Amino acid sequence: MDYTHLGRTGLSVSRLCLGTMNFGPQTSEPDSHLIMDSAHERGINFFDTANVYGGDKGKGATEEIVGRWLATGGGRREKTVLATKLYGDMDPWPNNGKLSALNIRRALDASLTRLQTDYIDLYQFHHIDRSTPWDEIWQAVEVAVAQGKILYAGSSNFAGWHLAQAQAAASSRHFIGLVSEQSIYNLMTRDIELEVIPAALHYGIGILPWSPLHGGLLGGVLRKERDGKRRNEGRSAQAIAEHKEQIEKFEDFAEERGLDPGDVALAWLLHQPAVTSPIVGPRTMAQLDSAEKALGVSLDEAALAKLDDIFPGHKTAPEDYAW
Template sequence: MDFTQLGRTGLKVSRLCLGTMNFGPHTSEADAHAIMDAGHDKGINFYDTANGYGGQGHNGRTEEIIGRWFAQGGGRREKTVLATKVYGDMANNWPNSGRLSALSIRRNLDASLKRLQTDYVDLYQFHHVDRNTPWDEIWQALEVAVTQGKVLYVGSSNFAGWHIAQAQAAAEQRNFLGLVSEQSKYSLLTRAIELEVIPAAEHYGLGIIPWSPLAGGLLGGVLGKVEGKRRQQAEAIERHRPQLEQFESLAAELGHQPGDVALAWILAQPAVTAPIIGPRTMDQLDAAERALEVKLDDKALGRLDEIFPGHKTAPEDYAW
């Protein structure tokens, strides 16, 4: 397994990040524990979760599954760079149970630590921007958490480029490290973050952690498998069929599975730290690992850009 720095920090993380959103709703606890053990065996040290994961009506269940895995010992916690998130409502619309007020951050961080059975989080991420809470309040709450040793680094998720700039300007005024990563939806099919999020992240030294790198499975080799798909996914397949036909044909020509090519493309993007893989099964974990062995040359990367046109960074894509 290859490792890289997380943004401008000295923290080393694996080039694949093990996402846990399926643990609980779709993957049993026993299977989840086996997948996390296998992740360590493969050299994956970067695991991502959120306080809201667990399935409808079961917020926090995924963190509890991870906590019971840590409790087994054997160096599991020590080997893991643990990332979780805060923002979602954790108490059925009761005031101050979600978002990023100082009170919400304090309560939700302590609740996550209890569920995770650990005394600190390596990377604490804002799951969304909170337009109603000033950055001075947010950073003050995180300064307290860092001083207490409960949080080491802070990241964002689903931020626009100007949100990153706003956050970093406020952090700089407080002589605080600020954000070190941004977790965004990014794949060959979804490249909007190339406009402003990636340029902002690169300027401020944030590592990009792409979620849904296979575009909800559309880049995993879906043609001929439309029957039995949910209507929404079947409609997406038909909407993108011309591109998917070219993509799957190119993958076959390169001698690789479509999903391996899609992950290899993400890994080849300079701003990307580690894409999040969300295996439901051990086979899916094994499949993701294959992508690390796929090397795409300039010709293959160029053909992928032709099939899935991306964006030049701002302002070149919309201004002269």
Template sequence: MEYTHLGRSGLKVSRLVLGTMNFGPQTETADSHSIMDAALEHGINYFDTANVYGGRLGRGITEEIVGDWFAQGGERRERVVLATKLYGDMTDWPNNGKLSALNIRRALDASLKRLKTDHIDIYQFHHVDRETPWDEIWQAMETAVAQGKILYAGSSNFAGWHIATAQAEARKRNFTGLVSEQSIYNLLTRDVELEVLPAAVANGLGVIPWSPLHGGLLGGVVRKQRDGVRRLEGRAAETLEKNREAIEAYEEFAEQLGHEPGDVALAWLLHQPAVTGPIIGPRTQAQLDAAVRALDVKLDADALARLDEIFPGHKTAPEDYAW
């Protein structure tokens, strides 16, 4: 496993991040625990979850599954850099969502209880809160740091100007502010290259891409359809048809490189200078083992250029749309 610093922080994390969103609704507890054990064996030390994860089983279930795994001991908690998120409404009662000081306090204590731990390493805002001032947010986070309940703050789904504003307000308070940003980023969805990635780099944030295979569309979907292994419906089917020519060319190129399409998609992200590590969300241990292969895929300048031809990206704004 390769490790790197998370943004400008001194924290060292694995180049692959274990996402837990499938734990509970898609993957049974015992299998989820086995996947987490296997992740540690692979050297993955960065685990990501959220208080709202749990799907049909109920919000909070995924954190409980992770917490039960920590409770087994064996230095599981000590070996993990734990990240969770808040923002989404946990109930329909007022102040049980978003980023008010009250909800930050309540949501943090509830996550700590479910996760069976005394602190969160990276406490992340799942979405920007346009109704709560940054003074209030940072004061609540400063209190949590002083109490030893969190170590770092991170964001998710922020625009570039949200990152810049958050950091400017944190500097006024002599507070560290954000150390990471989670954004959707993959070969098919590269909008963050316009302003989010430059803002993250300028402010010292590590970028954690989610949906690195775009819901499986970059994981060999055309071949799987042809072989009768996978069937798409709804938005995924529409996205495939809209991008079929590019995805077919991509799968052909991955075959020329001698790698699985999913491995190439993850490796491409690992070659992007702003990226700390993509989030992989395995439903099975086999999917986890497959994702780890991407660490051995090296893409030269010609391969990266070809991928840019298939899936054109963006120049940094404003050069993308102006002189």
């Protein structure tokens, strides 16, 4: 396993981050525990969850599954860089969502209880809160850091301007501010190249891409459909119809090199500036096996250029729109 620093911090994290969103609603608790154990065996030390994850099992259920796994001991907590998030409403009552100082305090304590730990390595804002001033947010985070309940703060789904706002407010308080940003980023969705990645590079914020295979569309979807391994209906079928020519070219590109399309898509992310660790969310052990293979894929300049031809991005950002 390869490791890198999380943004500008001294914290070492694996180049793949284990996403847990499927634990509970899609993957049983015993299988979730096996996947987490296997992740450690492979050297993956970076796990991501959120307080709202749980699907039909209820909000908080995924954190509870992770917590029960951590509680089994064997150095599991010590070996894990644990990340979770807050923002979404946990119930309809006022102040049980977003980023007020009150909710940061309550949500953090609730996550610590569910995760059965006394600290969280990376506490992330799941969305920008336009109604709460940054001084309030940072004051609450500084208290939590002083109490030893969290070590670092990160964001998710922020625009470049939001990163700049957050860091300006943190700097005025002589606080480190954000060290990571989770954004949707993959070959098909490259909007963050316009503003978010340039801001992240400037501020030393590590990018944690979510949906690296764009809901499976970059995982060999056409080949699987031909082989009878996947049925594409609804929005998936519509997305394939809209991007079929690009997906065909991409799958041909991978086949010519004897590679799995999903491995190429993940490897491409690992070659992008500011990217720390793509978040892979396996439902099964086989999907974790597949994700790990991407670490051994090297893409030269010609290959990267070809992928840019298939899926054009914003390589002159942040001024791309102006030319």
